[in-house]
Amino acid sequence: MKIFFATTLAALTTACASLPMPLAEGAPKVDPSKPLYLMSVRVNNEHKPRWKPDVLGVLLDARGGVAKPEQVAFRMDGKGRVVSPAEDGSVTYLLRFTVDSAAYTLRGLNAMSAAFPVLGTYFVPLHSELPSATAGAHYLGAVNAVIRERRDNEFRAGPVVPLIDQAIAGASTGTFDIEITDAYERDVALFKKTFTALDGVEIQKAVLPPWSRNDAQTYWEKN
Helix, strand or coil, X not given: CHHHHHHHHHXXXXXXXXXXXXXXXXXXCCCCCCEEEEEEEEXXXXXXXCCCCEEEEEEEEECCCCCCCCEEEEEXXXXXXXXXXXXXCCEEEEEEEECCCCCEXXXXXXXXXXXXXXXXXXXXXXXXXXCXXXXXXXXXXXXXXXEEECCCCCCCCCCCCCHHHHHHCCCCCEEEEEEEECCHHHHHHHXXXXXXXXXXXXXXXXXXXXXXXXXXXXXXXXX
């Protein structure tokens, strides 16, 4: 898993290896011939609350029966990072991405936390097949990912190295519990408030199926 985390983090933190999310400042205009996918994400670290993961981006795999599928990464932007006015300062990430007509798997999200002097890196495993869709905007649902203390051989919330930092930040010693729900009305209102380009756009509902811990565990053990 160390190699997997290193490559996905590199893809999301290197400008030449990742794409800006649609509707971001300076991003290319949305191609009306391709589907635009929208989803909200919240990440909480109950295991080590001081280290709050900040989503860096999303990673997709093109499905085609090959041993090493082509990967596409979209990096998070400040406009899609919505801070709650509540005292807890929680953050909702408004993810947007667009792909061609090929079949893709939404592999997961990279995240990072910082509380001096420790940095933690995490991978939120989703492993959901994107629904095939025509042109237009499509809502995939609301992801709520919570880090709790890891038990037995449960998949880790992040890589093991560097040993001390990852343990302190709860990445190597924690695991994710993830829920995908339908918060269409709440999220669509937030998307349209944040991105004026969506005004008047019909956003179709295409909520992902429930998250599978078994799928995440199997993928983690094999990679």
